[in-house]
Amino acid sequence: MSEEKVIPYKIYLEESEMPRQWYNMRADMKNKPAPLLNKDTLKPITFEELQPVFCDELIKQELDETTPYFDIPQEILDFYKMYRPAPLVRAYCLEKALDTPAKIYYKFEGNNTSGSHKLNSAIAQAYYAKEQGLKGVTTETGAGQWGTALSMASSYLGLDCNVYMVKCSYEQKPFRREVMRTYGASVTPSPSTTTEVGKRILEAHPGTTGSLGCAISEAIEAAGNKEGYRYVLGSVLNQVMLHQSIIGLEAKAAMDKYGIDPDIIIGCAGGGSNLGGLIAPFMREKLLGNKDYRFIAVEPASCPTLTRGKYAYDYCDTGMVCPLSKMYTLGSGFIPSSSHAGGLRYHGMNSTLSQLYADGYMEAMSVEQTSVFEAAQRFARVEGILPAPESSHAIKVAIDEALKCKETGEEKTILFGLTGTGYFDMYAYQRYNDGEMGDYVPSDEEINAGLAGLPKVD
Amino acid sequence: MSEEKVIPYKIYLEESEMPRQWYNMRADMKNKPAPLLNKDTLKPITFEELQPVFCDELIKQELDETTPYFDIPQEILDFYKMYRPAPLVRAYCLEKALDTPAKIYYKFEGNNTSGSHKLNSAIAQAYYAKEQGLKGVTTETGAGQWGTALSMASSYLGLDCNVYMVKCSYEQKPFRREVMRTYGASVTPSPSTTTEVGKRILEAHPGTTGSLGCAISEAIEAAGNKEGYRYVLGSVLNQVMLHQSIIGLEAKAAMDKYGIDPDIIIGCAGGGSNLGGLIAPFMREKLLGNKDYRFIAVEPASCPTLTRGKYAYDYCDTGMVCPLSKMYTLGSGFIPSSSHAGGLRYHGMNSTLSQLYADGYMEAMSVEQTSVFEAAQRFARVEGILPAPESSHAIKVAIDEALKCKETGEEKTILFGLTGTGYFDMYAYQRYNDGEMGDYVPSDEEINAGLAGLPKVD
Numbered sequence: 068m069s070e071e072k073v074i075p076y077k078i079y080l081e082e083s084e085m086p087r088q089w090y091n092m093r094a095d096m097k098n099k100p101a102p103l104l105n106k107d108t109l110k111p112i113t114f115e116e117l118q119p120v121f122c123d124e125l126i127k128q129e130l131d132e133t134t135p136y137f138d139i140p141q142e143i144l145d146f147y148k149m150y151r152p153a154p155l156v157r158a159y160c161l162e163k164a165l166d167t168p169a170k171i172y173y174k175f176e177g178n179n180t181s182g183s184h185k186l187n188s189a190i191a192q193a194y195y196a197k198e199q200g201l202k203g204v205t206t207e208t209g210a211g212q213w214g215t216a217l218s219m220a221s222s223y224l225g226l227d228c229n230v231y232m233v234k235c236s237y238e239q240k241p242f243r244r245e246v247m248r249t250y251g252a253s254v255t256p257s258p259s260t261t262t263e264v265g266k267r268i269l270e271a272h273p274g275t276t277g278s279l280g281c282a283i284s285e286a287i288e289a290a291g292n293k294e295g296y297r298y299v300l301g302s303v304l305n306q307v308m309l310h311q312s313i314i315g316l317e318a319k320a321a322m323d324k325y326g327i328d329p330d331i332i333i334g335c336a337g338g339g340s341n342l343g344g345l346i347a348p349f350m351r352e353k354l355l356g357n358k359d360y361r362f363i364a365v366e367p368a369s370c371p372t373l374t375r376g377k378y379a380y381d382y383c384d385t386g387m388v389c390p391l392s393k394m395y396t397l398g399s400g401f402i403p404s405s406s407h408a409g410g411l412r413y414h415g416m417n418s419t420l421s422q423l424y425a426d427g428y429m430e431a432m433s434v435e436q437t438s439v440f441e442a443a444q445r446f447a448r449v450e451g452i453l454p455a456p457e458s459s460h461a462i463k464v465a466i467d468e469a470l471k472c473k474e475t476g477e478e479k480t481i482l483f484g485l486t487g488t489g490y491f492d493m494y495a496y497q498r499y500n501d502g503e504m505g506d507y508v509p510s511d512e513e514i515n516a517g518l519a520g521l522p523k524v525d
Numbered sequence: 526m527s528e529e530k531v532i533p534y535k536i537y538l539e540e541s542e543m544p545r546q547w548y549n550m551r552a553d554m555k556n557k558p559a560p561l562l563n564k565d566t567l568k569p570i571t572f573e574e575l576q577p578v579f580c581d582e583l584i585k586q587e588l589d590e591t592t593p594y595f596d597i598p599q600e601i602l603d604f605y606k607m608y609r610p611a612p613l614v615r616a617y618c619l620e621k622a623l624d625t626p627a628k629i630y631y632k633f634e635g636n637n638t639s640g641s642h643k644l645n646s647a648i649a650q651a652y653y654a655k656e657q658g659l660k661g662v663t664t665e666t667g668a669g670q671w672g673t674a675l676s677m678a679s680s681y682l683g684l685d686c687n688v689y690m691v692k693c694s695y696e697q698k699p700f701r702r703e704v705m706r707t708y709g710a711s712v713t714p715s716p717s718t719t720t721e722v723g724k725r726i727l728e729a730h731p732g733t734t735g736s737l738g739c740a741i742s743e744a745i746e747a748a749g750n751k752e753g754y755r756y757v758l759g760s761v762l763n764q765v766m767l768h769q770s771i772i773g774l775e776a777k778a779a780m781d782k783y784g785i786d787p788d789i790i791i792g793c794a795g796g797g798s799n800l801g802g803l804i805a806p807f808m809r810e811k812l813l814g815n816k817d818y819r820f821i822a823v824e825p826a827s828c829p830t831l832t833r834g835k836y837a838y839d840y841c842d843t844g845m846v847c848p849l850s851k852m853y854t855l856g857s858g859f860i861p862s863s864s865h866a867g868g869l870r871y872h873g874m875n876s877t878l879s880q881l882y883a884d885g886y887m888e889a890m891s892v893e894q895t896s897v898f899e900a901a902q903r904f905a906r907v908e909g910i911l912p913a914p915e916s917s918h919a920i921k922v923a924i925d926e927a928l929k930c931k932e933t934g935e936e937k938t939i940l941f942g943l944t945g946t947g948y949f950d951m952y953a954y955q956r957y958n959d960g961e962m963g964d965y966v967p968s969d970e971e972i973n974a975g976l977a978g979l980p981k982v983d
Binding site: 080150219452 | 909
């Protein structure tokens with residue numbers, strides 16, 4: 068014991084110790100994720116076919132299954148320095164409150180105005196758009212973190228930024244919208260009448276409060292309608308997970324510095340970008356057979372993609388304008404109950420994580436939202452940080468695992484991703500504080516109805 | 526140049542380098558601030574007279590004019606480690622955007638859930654209350670940062686916390702209220718019918734939206750009505766400024782580590798706790814004659830305490846239940862225009878800072894709010910952080926000073942305090958974004974009307 072280094076509450080890497088490359092898990096996977104398919108030909112999609120939608124450099128990253136490391140351009144590194152390195156925090160106070168022998172760490176990505184890890188990919192995508200000489204980008208946002216992150220990155224680089232915000236979120240979170248406007252972005256509630264697909268969806272479902280899948284369709288159409296614009300996306304894609312590997316790379320570097328090795332790594336899972344980013348360098352060790360880790364993806368019981376979805380080709384968006392991706396999915400028509408608070412409401416899962424899950428490299432759990440907010444409050448009161456509802460899914464399972472250690476007496480080391488803060492989620496907290504928050508678990512019929520809409524692909 | 530150390534974007538002290546003592550400026554002042562007076566006898570107030578209101582240890586700190594350094598108790602140091610050291614940031618991106626030869630630094634205190642520096646004193650005051658065996662604390666909050674900070678500290682230590690929140694803020698910022706509730710605090714809009722003074726104020730001014738002075742009176746009365754409760758205050762008092770010296774001590778330690786010495790130090794000024802805390806160790810050098818610094822207090826033109834107030838004894842609260850303090854004041858009945866957004870709306874100024882200002886150790890400037898929000902937006906777009914309206918007063922003047930350097934070619938080093946984030950101030954940003962924000966400068970008649978209410982003390 069006396070030889071162990073004293074672990075500070077927060078481990079910050081020096082600027083000189085910050086990772087200078089992103090890591091691409093696919094390069095070390097034996098079973099590669101299935102390729103994106105052209106939705107019309109059902110053949111693997113080509114660079115050229117993606118060019119009207121995405122920036123060239125991002126397409127290269129999206130399609131690259133063999134290059135393990137990508138250099139991070141200097142301008143992105145400089146931007147990262149404004150809010151990174153993010154701290155790796157030893158949750159001493161939570162450990163004490165739980166009276167557990169477990170050692171709990173979290174990588175905190177909320178110390179920036181977007182309030183989450185989303186900024187890591189936003190600046191990368193905005194940078195490549197700028198490099199390509201584009202005028203602007205379009206995107207969707209659900210809970211609002213991604214739209215905020217992209218508006219920050221765009222404003223920094225002088226790009227125009229048009230955000231389609233899921234209508235229920237637009238209405239519940241007017242202040243998120245104002246943050247985006249402060250950074251110069253335009254924000255449109257989705258579905259809207261500014262796109263054909265939006266009009267179509269509004270006709271079919273007049274009172275709809277929108278979904279991420281709808282907003283994606285609208286943002287893609289909007290990018291196509293304007294000269295010099297491309298679409299960018301905050302999760303799901305492999306390029307996003309590549310950028311988010313900075314989370315895990317920093318966490319691992321900080322842990323290595325102090326001789327810490329986690330047993331369990333836990334992340335919340337919506338589209339998968341945070342989870343994939345957090346686990347990336349640890350998964351590398353597991354893929355190479357150097358070390359075993361237990362990885363746990365935590366998803367909401369109201370949108371149980373991994374735990375109740377099907378591993379199949381599906382549309383990435385409701386309007387069915389995207390390529391097809393093979394992934395765990397609930398069907399592109401699946402919309403989580405309106406009682407569901409916060410993000411993690413996407414119907415599918417990143418294709419790389421889906422393959423890893425199918426191959427048994429990772430576990431998944433689903434949790435109900437009142438238990439998530441209970442964990443959030445418990446965490447906030449001892450660790451000080453008011454967590455985002457999304458991040459609190461990981462907190463919930465980290466607490467559960469730490470309490471198991473209390474029963475067994477095991478001194479496991481747990482690492483979880485604290486993706487962001489809940490400062491713009493107080494409406495949901497209010498419902499919880501007032502005892503008005505309920506849980507919703509879709510019935511088998513609802514799940515099957517979603518899956519019935521999957522496209523036929525062998 | 527080659528011998529200069531490369532200055533990183535953010536300087537974080539190691540945990541082992543964090544200050545372990547607070548610094549009390551009064552110990553090094555030749556002209557001590559005038560003592561608090563008993564409002565009935567007009568004699569300097571005694572320890573015993575303050576005991577029904579404040580915790581014993583805090584009274585000692587309040588009255589101590591000779592002890593330069595106070596040890597920070599270990600439990601407070603441990604709490605500090607959850608969110609401190611706060612980074613000293615080199616504003617490279619702002620410098621580039623302004624194209625100035627000035628070197629701009631800011632000490633960023635917003636990386637915690639209270640969103641501001643207020644937590645530094647909240648944990649100290651809650652700790653001493655707990656040590657004294659008390660059950661709970663009462664307080665007031667205006668913009669909401671202090672109430673949030675105190676609810677966090679109280680929840681951490683298991684103390685009950687009752688917050689009187691200025692009514693207009695309670696209504697404009699329901700989400701601030703929810704953060705406090707999430708940390709277990711009770712929140713009452715002020716003036717309220719739960720206290721005699723609240724009822725009296727409501728009778729006299731039926732439609733009032735409240736003021737900090739009213740809320741203070743109510744919180745003091747509420748503390749007196751309950752066994753085992755004391756009142757705590759987030760600014761104005763010398764004890765608060767003592768705790769806030771952690772800001773300046775950390776900033777100076779970080780600057781010393783890299784051989785940086787500021788020429789100008791700028792802070793926003795409401796009650797004075799942030800400003801006093803930031804300048805404390807630098808002022809020590811000036812008081813001891815070791816080094817000259819230019820200190821600038823920045824206040825809103827709508828509440829111009831230093832620039833248009835009078836240096837005189839006054840009540841600290843609207844209900845006139847507090848001791849009298851000699852300070853720059855606009856009169857305890859002064860209430861800033863309802864068009865004024867954010868905090869910095871207190872009618873007076875900390876007595877130590879008032880004395881330093883009277884003695885010429887410090888300058889003061891007042892700025893109008895649209896120019897403040899313009900600076901805030903400019904800062905946010907290049908430095909990433911969305912600043913609190915309060916902090917943005919300092920940003921405004923820091924930018925002005927940096928632009929002066931651009932004209933003269935001087936490479937001055939500017940340090941300002943970025944006290945917090947504006948995540949709960951989006952209603953004000955919305956007004957700014959929509960072009961609906963106005964400026965308000967009180968007329969001489971209004972200022973004189975406030976001053977006419979000063980008590981008669983020789």
